Amino acid sequence: MLAAIVWLTTPVAAAAEIHVGVATNFADTARTVAAAWTRSTGHRVVFSIGSTGQLFAQIRQGAPLDVFLSADEASARRAEDEGLAVPGSRFTYAIGRLVVFSVERGRVRDAETLRSGQFERLALASPSAAPYGAAAMDVIRRLGLEERLRRKIVFGQSIAQTYQFVRTGNADLGFVALSQVVGHAEGSRWLVPENLHSAIRQDAVLLRRADNDTAARDFLVFLRGPEGRRIVETFGYGRDP
Amino acid sequence: MSDSGEIWTAIRLTLGLAFISTIVLLSIATPIAWWLARSSRSWKEIVAAVVAMPLVLPPTVLGFYLLIFLGPDGPGGAFAGLWGARSVAFTFEALIFGSVVYSLPFVVQPLRNAFVAVGSRAMEAAATLRASPRDAFWSVAVPLARPGFLTGAIFGFAHTVGEFGVVLMIGGSIPGETKVLSIAIYDYVETLRWTEAHILSAGMVVFAFIVVLAMLLIEKRLGRVLR
Numbered sequence A: 001m002l003a004a005i006v007w008l009t010t011p012v013a014a015a016a017e018i019h020v021g022v023a024t025n026f027a028d029t030a031r032t033v034a035a036a037w038t039r040s041t042g043h044r045v046v047f048s049i050g051s052t053g054q055l056f057a058q059i060r061q062g063a064p065l066d067v068f069l070s071a072d073e074a075s076a077r078r079a080e081d082e083g084l085a086v087p088g089s090r091f092t093y094a095i096g097r098l099v100v101f102s103v104e105r106g107r108v109r110d111a112e113t114l115r116s117g118q119f120e121r122l123a124l125a126s127p128s129a130a131p132y133g134a135a136a137m138d139v140i141r142r143l144g145l146e147e148r149l150r151r152k153i154v155f156g157q158s159i160a161q162t163y164q165f166v167r168t169g170n171a172d173l174g175f176v177a178l179s180q181v182v183g184h185a186e187g188s189r190w191l192v193p194e195n196l197h198s199a200i201r202q203d204a205v206l207l208r209r210a211d212n213d214t215a216a217r218d219f220l221v222f223l224r225g226p227e228g229r230r231i232v233e234t235f236g237y238g239r240d241p
Numbered sequence B: 001m002s003d004s005g006e007i008w009t010a011i012r013l014t015l016g017l018a019f020i021s022t023i024v025l026l027s028i029a030t031p032i033a034w035w036l037a038r039s040s041r042s043w044k045e046i047v048a049a050v051v052a053m054p055l056v057l058p059p060t061v062l063g064f065y066l067l068i069f070l071g072p073d074g075p076g077g078a079f080a081g082l083w084g085a086r087s088v089a090f091t092f093e094a095l096i097f098g099s100v101v102y103s104l105p106f107v108v109q110p111l112r113n114a115f116v117a118v119g120s121r122a123m124e125a126a127a128t129l130r131a132s133p134r135d136a137f138w139s140v141a142v143p144l145a146r147p148g149f150l151t152g153a154i155f156g157f158a159h160t161v162g163e164f165g166v167v168l169m170i171g172g173s174i175p176g177e178t179k180v181l182s183i184a185i186y187d188y189v190e191t192l193r194w195t196e197a198h199i200l201s202a203g204m205v206v207f208a209f210i211v212v213l214a215m216l217l218i219e220k221r222l223g224r225v226l227r
Helices: A002-009 A024-041 A052-060 A074-081 A111-116 A131-142 A146-152 A159-167 A214-224 A226-234 B002-038 B044-055 B059-070 B075-083 B092-128 B133-144 B146-161 B165-171 B181-190 B194-226
Strands: A017-023 A044-050 A067-069 A091-096 A098-102 A122-125 A153-156 A173-177 A188-191 A200-206
Touching: A017 A024, A017 A052, A017 A214, A024 A044, A024 A091, A024 A159, A024 A214, A024 A226, A044 A052, A052 A067, A052 A074, A052 B181, A067 A074, A067 A214, A074 A200, A091 A131, A091 A214, A091 A226, A098 A131, A098 A159, A122 A131, A122 A159, A131 A146, A131 A159, A131 A173, A131 A200, A146 A153, A153 A159, A159 A173, A159 B059, A159 B165, A200 A214, A214 A226, B002 B044, B002 B092, B002 B146, B002 B181, B002 B194, B044 B092, B059 B075, B059 B092, B059 B165, B092 B133, B092 B146, B092 B165, B133 B146, B146 B194, B165 B181, B181 B194
Parallel strands: A017 A044, A017 A067, A122 A153, A122 A173
Antiparallel strands: A067 A200, A091 A200, A098 A173, A098 A188
């Protein structure tokens, strides 16, 4: 609010500040994108990090956010439908990739690892709450393993928590995001082919109150542009061609 | 239809967890509180501080350490190895363990206060009547400390029902096993199913009010009887 007043009353706004609600899984990447944007424009980003559901609930209750980087397509679309976002501002800023991961070396090879059933616990994100969880269920169904694995599955509330379950070894296997393991070569992993699950599209929208905020609009242009794409891809996400 | 089934499963599970945890809590907290109330050791407050730490620690910290504690790199993993498993996390028993750790101060504190209030005079009088210490404990201290037991039990039960962070971290959200009410509510909010979230949340508000009110009334009444 104060930032908006300061900004509005400063004709040639030197450095604006925008508020971005970002889904936890994308927070690190978003910070890197923001740092690059700040270097080129001088504007700053203040992040509110939370789960998509939390952020959506907060936005609906009037949270002071300019941009919403959702971890799914549905919430961003719903923000648009409910008039919380500027119509037509929605676009896919990242496409998540799913990885079956274990901290043990040589443990995960390919789909056979799942079919063999030679593990105790398989962690996945809650399919109803997290898009990565829904995608993981797709894979399990596509491989016809739903019945066989039912008793081995444990659910993390988010993909971050799912990674925690696997990372601490409490679950020997888990469906995690590529972005969570792209920075290191530990353990063993299988990058799940994208044709085994519905696409994990993460959409961004410009929120209502930022309709006339040139800095917020510029941030989204930057995220969508070549440099934004390069950073997003480095962090293990895909992008629309 | 399946929704109400889901809700009832969560309610049953939560009540079961709270009930068993309360029993375990009372049996662990009683000797601790008794020792804290009666001992003259200088370092007893250190023990009291350790017991009370969950009051201050965020549940996520506790949950995070518990997750490591229960896993293959902690004692839980070694324990699970006895039956060939790798971790005791993601089980109903793990939730009981977590709830007991988390709610312990809420039971120890009222019990300790109650035992202090019993005082040493009553115990000495019992001793002069040739009651053994054990006998005196059961027939003098426990009845006199009744308000403390009631408060402790209600607090322990209610606190376990309201528990979220620890369960979130070590539960794995398995329906009928570890998906308790607070997790179910979180899930509903996350998935934008606000109707179900509203029903359960309102239920929790009513429950909390009843618990607190009941406790105030019980304390008032018992206080009068004992005085």
